[in-house]
Amino acid sequence: MASTCARFDTVFLFSRLTGNARYYSPLCPSPTSLLSSGIHLRTTKPNPRLQSITASSSSSSSGAIVAGTEGIEIKSLPTKPIEGQKTGTSGLRKKVKVFMQENYLANWIQALFNSLPLEDYKNATLVLGGDGRYFNKEAAQAIIKIAAGNGVGQILVGKEGILSTPAVSAVIRKRKANGGFIMSASHNPGGPEYDWGIKFNYSSGQPAPETITDKIYGNTLSISEIKVAEIPDINLSHVGVTKYGNFSVEVIDPVSDYLELMEGVFDFDLIRGLLSRSDFGFMFDAMHAVTGAYAKPIFVDNLGAKPDSISNGVPLEDFGHGHPDPNLTYAKDLVDVMYRDDGPDFGAASDGDGDRNMVLGNKFFVTPSDSVAIIAANAQDAIPYFRAGPKGLARSMPTSGALDRVAEKLKLPFFEVPTGWKFFGNLMDAGKLSICGEESFGTGSDHIREKDGIWAVLAWLSILAHRNKDKNQGEKLVSVADVVKEYWATYGRNFFSRYDYEECESEGANKMIEYLRDIVSKSKAGESYGNYVLQFADDFSYTDPVDGSVASKQGVRFVFTDGSRIIFRLSGTGSAGATVRIYIEQFEPDVSKHDVDAQIALKPLIDLALSVSKLKDFTGREKPTVIT
Ligand code: VG1
Ligand code: CO
Numbered sequence: 347m348a349s350t351c352a353r354f355d356t357v358f359l360f361s362r363l364t365g366n367a368r369y370y371s372p373l374c375p376s377p378t379s380l381l382s383s384g385i386h387l388r389t390t391k392p393n394p395r396l397q398s399i400t401a402s403s404s405s406s407s408s409g410a411i412v413a414g415t416e417g418i419e420i421k422s423l424p425t426k427p428i429e430g431q432k433t434g435t436s437g438l439r440k441k442v443k444v445f446m447q448e449n450y451l452a453n454w455i456q457a458l459f460n461s462l463p464l465e466d467y468k469n470a471t472l473v474l475g476g477d478g479r480y481f482n483k484e485a486a487q488a489i490i491k492i493a494a495g496n497g498v499g500q501i502l503v504g505k506e507g508i509l510s511t512p513a514v515s516a517v518i519r520k521r522k523a524n525g526g527f528i529m530s531a532s533h534n535p536g537g538p539e540y541d542w543g544i545k546f547n548y549s550s551g552q553p554a555p556e557t558i559t560d561k562i563y564g565n566t567l568s569i570s571e572i573k574v575a576e577i578p579d580i581n582l583s584h585v586g587v588t589k590y591g592n593f594s595v596e597v598i599d600p601v602s603d604y605l606e607l608m609e610g611v612f613d614f615d616l617i618r619g620l621l622s623r624s625d626f627g628f629m630f631d632a633m634h635a636v637t638g639a640y641a642k643p644i645f646v647d648n649l650g651a652k653p654d655s656i657s658n659g660v661p662l663e664d665f666g667h668g669h670p671d672p673n674l675t676y677a678k679d680l681v682d683v684m685y686r687d688d689g690p691d692f693g694a695a696s697d698g699d700g701d702r703n704m705v706l707g708n709k710f711f712v713t714p715s716d717s718v719a720i721i722a723a724n725a726q727d728a729i730p731y732f733r734a735g736p737k738g739l740a741r742s743m744p745t746s747g748a749l750d751r752v753a754e755k756l757k758l759p760f761f762e763v764p765t766g767w768k769f770f771g772n773l774m775d776a777g778k779l780s781i782c783g784e785e786s787f788g789t790g791s792d793h794i795r796e797k798d799g800i801w802a803v804l805a806w807l808s809i810l811a812h813r814n815k816d817k818n819q820g821e822k823l824v825s826v827a828d829v830v831k832e833y834w835a836t837y838g839r840n841f842f843s844r845y846d847y848e849e850c851e852s853e854g855a856n857k858m859i860e861y862l863r864d865i866v867s868k869s870k871a872g873e874s875y876g877n878y879v880l881q882f883a884d885d886f887s888y889t890d891p892v893d894g895s896v897a898s899k900q901g902v903r904f905v906f907t908d909g910s911r912i913i914f915r916l917s918g919t920g921s922a923g924a925t926v927r928i929y930i931e932q933f934e935p936d937v938s939k940h941d942v943d944a945q946i947a948l949k950p951l952i953d954l955a956l957s958v959s960k961l962k963d964f965t966g967r968e969k970p971t972v973i974t
Contacts (some may be wrong), residue, residue, distance in 0.1 A: 366616045388625035417591040419576040420495045425449045429875045431457070431566040433559040434918030435766040438543030441921050442481050443543045449572065455489055456572040458546055459496040461558060466524050466549075469592070471498035473517045473547075475509020475600065476529025477670075477699040478661035479536030482507045485529050485544070487579045493592040494575030504600035507582050508661065511699030512801065513604040515551035515794035520603050524549050530636075530699035532920060533671035537664030541921045552771030552795030556897065591601075593802030601643045604800075611731040611793050612804050613811075614649060620811035622650040625819060627708075630803065631680040634658045634666035637696040640800055649807075652738050655690075670697050672704035672787055672799075673974045674711060685709050692810060692826060696799035701767075702787040703802040707826025713944075713974075715842045718783025720833050721805045722752045725781060728812035729805060731793060734782035743886050743901055744913045744929040745785040746840040755837070764888045765899035765915065770813055771795045772892040785844060785929065787974075831940065838935040839856040841947045845970040846917075847926040847961070855916055855924035857962035862902040862914055865958070869904075876954050878906040904958065909933040912955040926965060937965035945973070 377802050415802070428447075429455050431438060438454060440934040445451050459467060474489055476482040486507040493501055502521060503509075507529065509517065514526045517642070529806035531543030546554045546562075550627035554562075577590045587596045608614075620626055628651050632638035645651040657679070658666060669676040670693035684693040684706040693706040705712040723733035738759035740748045758779055767788065773779035774792040781787040788797035789805070806826070813824040847855075869883040886900040900913040910932040917925035930951045934940065939947070955961075962968065 379870075384570075385970045418494060418593055421574050421576055423449075423452070425456075425569055425572050427452055427567045427569055428453055429567075429952055432563045433545075434920075436532060436544050436553065436768075436919055437528070437530075439534060439541055439543035439621070439919055439921050442536075442538055442542045444921075445485070448619055451485055451488055451544065452572045452574075453566055453569050454544065454833055455492045456496070457562050457569050459492070459573075459646060460565040460569065461561035464519060467493075468497045470524035471500040471502060471521065473502045473509070473514050473521070473523050474507075474525030474529075475504035475514050475526070476507055477510065477532075478506070478508050478639075479530065479535075479542065479665070480538060480540075480663040481542050481584065481700065482529045482663075485542070486582065488596060489529075489575045490580055491577060492572060494577060494590070495573035499592060499594070500583055501595045502598050503580070503582060503595060505582060505597050506600075508511040508600045508639050510600070510604070510640060510799075511545075512701055512790075512794055512796045512798035513600055513640075515547060515796040516604045516607050517598070518547060518549065518551040520607070522549075525554075526551075528699065531921070532919065533669070533697040533702060534919065535665060535669045536698065537667070540664070547795070548771075550771065550775055550795055552775075553766070553768040555771075555895070556769055557895065565737045589704065590914050601640055603645060603752065604640065605648065607793060608644065608801065608804060609648075611729065611801070612808055613730050615802065616811045616815065617807045618648075618650045618940040620807060620814060621696075623646070623819070624739060626810075626814075626823065627692070628652075628655045628807075629657065629680065629683060629693040630655060630659075631657045631672070631693070631695040632659045632661070633668055633670040633677065633695055633697065634660060634662040635660055635674065635696065635698045635700065637700045637799060639730055640700065644800060653770040658818060664931060665698065672697050672702055673972065674704075675972045677704055680704075681706065681711075692806065694799075694803040694806070696803075697787070700799045701790075701797040703789060703799040704787055705802065705806050705826070707830075710827040710830070712830055713746070713842050714783060714787045714825060715741070715748050715785050715840060716791065716830060716833070717802065717806070718745070718781065719748035719752045719837070721783075721789065721802070721809070722749060722781045722831060723756075723833060723837075724809045724812070724829075725805070728808040731791070732780065737777060737792075738773065738779040740773060740779050740782040742766070742769075742784040742786075743888075743903070744844075744915065744927070745783060746842040746931045747909065747911075747933065748837065748840040748842075749783065750836045761891070762888075764886065764897045766918070767795075767797050769888065769890070769897070772890055776892045778891075779935075783840065785974075834940045838933055839940045840868070841932045841934060841942075841944045843930050843944050843948050843952070844974045845928040845930070845952070845955075846972040846974075847928075847967045848920070848966055848971040849923040850926055850965045850967060852924040853964065854964045855926050858926065858959055858961060859902065859914065859916060861957055861964070866902055866904075875904065875906070875958065876950065878908070878910060878951075878954065881905045881907045910951055912951060912958070914955075916958060926961065927966075928952075928959070928961070928970075930955055 528545040531541035534541035677695040740761035789802040790797040887898040913929040
């Protein structure tokens with residue numbers, strides 16, 4: 347076996363060690379399917395000659411052609427449909443072990459090509475990258491071969507398979523590619539026992555719409571063959587071009603296109619002025635995830651931050667055994683540093699694939715819902731890209747109403763969309779939306795079509811730099827807390843919290859949502875819920891104003907007459923069981939009450955949410971796994 351499929355030796359070794367016969371590579375047929383199908387892949391050991399030529403071409407930024415043949419041989423591998431390949435909020439996410447099952451990944455990739463119009467991939471350019479997690483390198487080789495097998499013209503792949511989600515979006519747009527693959531399960535943990543994921547983005551860099559993902563799912567249920575090009579593994583360690591017939595792979599630097607974009611959006615001199623001050627402390631926690639590849643080149647090498655201001659800055663396949671989700675629970679190391687008396691003035695973290703962000707001041711946490719509102723309120727003054735003012739603002743439904751108030755004050759068009767970034771793209775393409783965000787630590791703008799962790803950090807640094815640009819050394823600087831409190835004083839404070847109950851039994855969680863839907867269908871305005879009076883209750887449905895597509899059942903919400911809300915959803919990004927999310931929000935215009943702890947201010951609403959949903963009865967859970 348090893349000689350017919352050398353490049354998956356490690357996978358097979360792993361399967362032998364674990365004695366688990368299900369650990370097959372996605373492309374290399376299992377011994378049984380080899381026998382039954384009679385298909386024999388040639389050995390795919392990297393050709394040493396190719397490798398050495400590729401290595402010597404690495405210094406040339408334009409890349410050199412290292413091999414060429416007249417054409418490439420395409421093999422057809424028979425396959426069978428696999429159940430459960432339906433994408434969730436953001437791509438297909440499963441345990442690594444599931445993706446390692448025979449043809450699991452290959453089926454999905456082939457089903458994707460079967461779903462796209464020919465002109466979207468034939469001889470087209472596609473981008474490929476990921477967050478560096480376990481299984482990405484094997485997956486990248488498989489995706490490249492299937493892309494070539496289906497007639498794709500060119501793949502642009504990040505060096506070592508690395509590209510953050512926002513960088514994939516940026517590269518698609520800059521290089522005018524037809525789309526791209528992101529190999530990541532984002533904030534889900536990585537490693538042999540944890541999660542892997544794949545997402546497809548379209549030509550303007552946005553996550554594929556549900557019309558496409560539904561088609562892919564349909565095709566995974568009827569797939570019968572996978573088209574694979576007979577080419578060797580690509581050496582991903584060196585920047586350069588490798589050509590096989592009409593197909594080429596260009597290994598690109600993961601940072602340069604993205605950095606160039608950031609330099610165009612922000613005033614780097616302004617930010618450099620702040621980061622190089624001796625009276626300003628900065629800390630960025632890359633959580634051993636993909637922004638480790640971006641943090642040093644951007645914050646240290648370009649913007650003058652001290653080298654020790656980056657922590658966990660080396661991307662690791664298992665994120666250093668961490669859970670790369672930048673929130674108060676999982677980014678605890680950063681939180682501890684930021685809550686010290688002598689802690690830095692500004693701290694931030696990003697997630698597995700670099701699209702989320704958490705922003706902290708010294709002893710101060712900025713909720714993502716406030717963060718997007720504050721960025722929007724300050725964008726025109728502090729960020730050159732928004733000099734003419736934002737075109738419109740938007741948030742996901744469960745995100746607090748803070749942004750709504752900014753839109754109202756600035757007289758900007760405003761949109762409320764379902765959870766998941768894919769709903770913002772159409773509004774951006776139509777020129778209706780500039781700045782948007784989600785309560786789940788996602789913030790971004792129309793510079794790309796994904797949320798963008800480093801962008802959010804640079805946006806906050808721009809606001810602080812702008813506010814402090816005339817402060818002399820020794821003068822008290824305007825702090826993160828000052829900016830937020832000033833914002834609350836102007837707009838009022840939307841207290842917000844989210845309770846997550848991870849890995850519940852699916853049955854109980856589904857029954858709870860059905861129970862809530864039933865309550866909603868019978869509810870009437872004016873009904874009392876404790877001290878709250880119902881304005882309306884529904885299961886959120888969204889009609890895209892650009893293409894008219896409808897997304898229904900996007901979250902059960904109870905909205906009360908004072909603007910308070912309780913919202914219930916099931917997560918669409920988990921890989922095991924069901925995660926229940928409860929979102930709680932209450933508006934407080936009275937400045938004297940703005941310093942109350944959110945958990946205390948929201949206690950009556952939280953209790954109400956728990957009793958209305960009978961969560962304990964349905965899920966057996968006493969306490970949430972994570973509170974944000
Ligand atoms: C979660 C968040 C959602 C976010 C999505 C992808 O989805 O709630 O706001 O867009 O993750 O983020 P769900 O369905 O689990 O609630 V990422 O950074 O994991 O791509
Ligand atoms: Co992410």
